[in-house]
Amino acid sequence: MxxxxxxxxxxxxxxxxxxxxxxxxxLDQLSGQALKDIEFAQAQIRNFAEVQRASIGDVEVETxxxxxxxxxxxxxxxxxxxxxxxxxxxxxxxxxxxxxxxxAGVPRVITCAPPFQGKPAAAIVxxxxxxxxxxxxxxxxxxxxxxMALGTQSIAPVDMLVGPGNAYVAEAKRQLFGRVxxxxxxxxxxxxxxxxxxxxxxxxATDLLGQAEHGPDSPAILLTTSAALARDTMKQVExxxxxxxxADHARKAWENFGEVIVADxxxxxxxxxxxxxxxxxxxxxxxxxxxxxxxTNYGALFLGPRTNVSYGDKVIGTNHTLPTKKAARxxxxxxxxxxLKTCTYQRVTSDAASAMIGEYCSRLCALEGFAxxxxxxxxxxxxxxxxxxxxxxxxxPVEA
Numbered sequence: 001m002x003x004x005x006x007x008x009x010x011x012x013x014x015x016x017x018x019x020x021x022x023x024x025x026x027l028d029q030l031s032g033q034a035l036k037d038i039e040f041a042q043a044q045i046r047n048f049a050e051v052q053r054a055s056i057g058d059v060e061v062e063t064x065x066x067x068x069x070x071x072x073x074x075x076x077x078x079x080x081x082x083x084x085x086x087x088x089x090x091x092x093x094x095x096x097x098x099x100x101x102x103x104a105g106v107p108r109v110i111t112c113a114p115p116f117q118g119k120p121a122a123a124i125v126x127x128x129x130x131x132x133x134x135x136x137x138x139x140x141x142x143x144x145x146x147x148m149a150l151g152t153q154s155i156a157p158v159d160m161l162v163g164p165g166n167a168y169v170a171e172a173k174r175q176l177f178g179r180v181x182x183x184x185x186x187x188x189x190x191x192x193x194x195x196x197x198x199x200x201x202x203x204x205a206t207d208l209l210g211q212a213e214h215g216p217d218s219p220a221i222l223l224t225t226s227a228a229l230a231r232d233t234m235k236q237v238e239x240x241x242x243x244x245x246x247a248d249h250a251r252k253a254w255e256n257f258g259e260v261i262v263a264d265x266x267x268x269x270x271x272x273x274x275x276x277x278x279x280x281x282x283x284x285x286x287x288x289x290x291x292x293x294x295x296t297n298y299g300a301l302f303l304g305p306r307t308n309v310s311y312g313d314k315v316i317g318t319n320h321t322l323p324t325k326k327a328a329r330x331x332x333x334x335x336x337x338x339x340l341k342t343c344t345y346q347r348v349t350s351d352a353a354s355a356m357i358g359e360y361c362s363r364l365c366a367l368e369g370f371a372x373x374x375x376x377x378x379x380x381x382x383x384x385x386x387x388x389x390x391x392x393x394x395x396x397p398v399e400a
Contacts, residue, residue, distance in 0.1 A: 001152060004143035009086075011115045015154065016139045018120060023136065026125035038091065038127055044317035045095045049103040053336045066353025073340045075105035076181065078156070080148030081133070082163035083113035083124055086140060087215075090164075091127035092314045096321050096334060097162045098131035104339035109133055110158065112148060114140020141165075142172040149176045162334060164321055183334045187324035189214040190299075191309055192221045192278035194269055194291060199284045199305055201232030205240055207282050207308055208233070208258070209250045216252030221259040221276065223269050230260045270294045277328040280309040297328045355385025362395035 006012045018026075027035070060070035081097035084090045094111065101109045111133045113124045120138040128136045137155070139147065145165070151157030161173055162183040173182045191211035193204050208220040222233050237254060241247045263269045270291060273281060277297035285291070288303040295301070299322030302309055313320045321334035348354045358381040365374035371392040378389040389395050 001139070001143045001147045004141065005139060008143075009115055009140055010118070011138070011140075013138070016137045017154070018125065018136045018138055022120065023125060023129050026120060026122040027129060029122040030126050034123070035126065035130075038095075038123075038130055041092070041315040042095050042099055042127070042130055044315060045099050045319070046103060048317035049100050049319075049336050053103050053105075056337060056340065064353070066348060066350035067357065068347040068349060069344070070346075071342050071344045074343055075101075075107070075339050076159045076341065077106070078108040078110070078158040079106045079160045079162060079339060080145075080158035080180075081109060081111045082145060082148075082161065082165050082169060083111055083128065084163070084165050084169070085113045085116050085121050085124050086166070089113075089116050089121040089124050091121075091123045092320060093163055094124060094127035094131050094133070096319050098128060098133050100319060100334060100336055101162070101339050102132045104336040106339050108156075108158070110135040110137065110148060110155075112137045112139045112144035114138070114144070142168050145169055145172040145176065149180045160339065162321065162338070183321055183338050184323050184327060184331055185325070186321065188217040188219070190219045190279040190324050191282065192223060192273060192276055192280065192298075193282045193284065194223045194273060195226070195229060195233075195284040196224060196266075196286060197226040197229050198286045199229070201229060201234075201236040202240075203284065203305060204229065204233040205236035207284075209237060209240055209244060209254070210308070210310055211280060212250040212253035212258070213244070213246035214253075215249050217257065218249075218253040219257040219259070219278075220254060221261065221278065223261045223263060223272055223276075225263055225265065225269065227262050230262050234260060266290055267294075273298070277323075277326040279322045279324045279328070280312070282309055297326075299323050299328050299333050351384035354380050355387070358385065359387075359395040359397070362389065362393075363397075366394040 056073050058072045062068050079101045083093045098109055098111060111128045115138055147155050148158050149161055160181040164186045170186055174185060189211050193207050195204050204222055212218050212220040224230050241251050244250055261272060263272055273295055274297040279299040281298045282302045283291045284305045292301060292303060300312055300318055302312060312318050319334045323331050323333060358377040361377035362374050381387050381389050381395050
């Protein structure tokens with residue numbers, strides 16, 4: 001871990017865990033307004049996470065007389081949250097992972113973020129402290145992911161890894177999946193803008209480039225029913241790229257992965273959007289609720305021109321760790337449920353119920369050739385049902 005940290009980040013310490021004094025120093029470096037802004041964002045994320053947690057309950061039901069089935073939702077025991085910070089200090093990722101884990105009830109939440117310009121990134125550390133991280137490490141890249149998942153002499157391993165990162169971090173998580181749980185496989189940021197002629201090209205171009213600045217491999221797609229809007233948006237993209245401070249990344253993304261698609265109808269746009277299965281989908285049409293009702297493959301929807309992906313990334317309260325590379329076909333993004341295990345239990349409360357279920361189980365085990373499984377049922381049919389079942393035999397139906 002230390003070798004890789006020195007090699008890739010030029011960063012070496014006796015202990016990569018930040019001390020209380022270092023945490024406080026980072027907090028002191030931020031202005032009062034910056035701290036208030038972080039606290040506001042964290043309050044929104046915590047509020048929505050608490051609503052989500054309240055929607056997930058334990059269940060117990062008597063499915064037939066004497067048979068009780070249920071499940072409990074149990075948080076994982078520990079989680080490791082990776083917060084990217086090599087290119088940009090992405091403090092929002094601290095809110096999204098740490099707060100969500102804590103609201104889910106995870107007892108131990110640790111974080112890793114790389115140094116920024118040769119020292120801990122003050123804003124990231126402040127966000128981690130305010131979010132409630134139990135231990136904070138200034139450590140980046142695959143060495144951080146490996147340390148959290150595998151453990152070291154001084155870092156106890158975690159049960160689950162969450163948080164975005166670059167391609168190397170994503171690959172490390174992929175290789176570690178199975179040894180630990182992960183939130184999802186995250187690739188480059190993706191954005192899809194669905195629009196009609198109720199909005200203008202400047203708004204569409206702004207929302208496309210706002211996500212394209214993540215990096216040169218970030219897809220940005222306009223899907224519209226208006227050819228005029230398509231042409232205007234492409235014109236506005238070129239105008240904005242001339243003045244956008246992060247145009248180096250955004251231009252490469254637009255030139256290599258940008259698309260403009262013109263469809264005939266809202267229904268066709270839904271079909272195309274579901275095929276794309278984009279991470280972020282900004283809907284700016286006369287009836288955005290049509291897309292909410294009909295779309296099925298997306299990471300998150302941003303409905304109407306008054307909201308946008310940046311709100312979701314930074315402050316509004318929904319989680320910004322979302323599926324990419326068509327993973328939205330089978331998973332949603334990070335939320336409190338990702339940190340919860342749904343664990344079932346069963347209870348049989350009467351002799352009659354045990355004997356009745358046992359007879360069915362005995363015959364089904366015999367169909368599969370599992371004599372030992374069958375005996376687990378047969379012994380209970382004998383004891384609780386008073387029937388004489390041969391050893392490794394089957395409980396034949398009783399004639400009515």
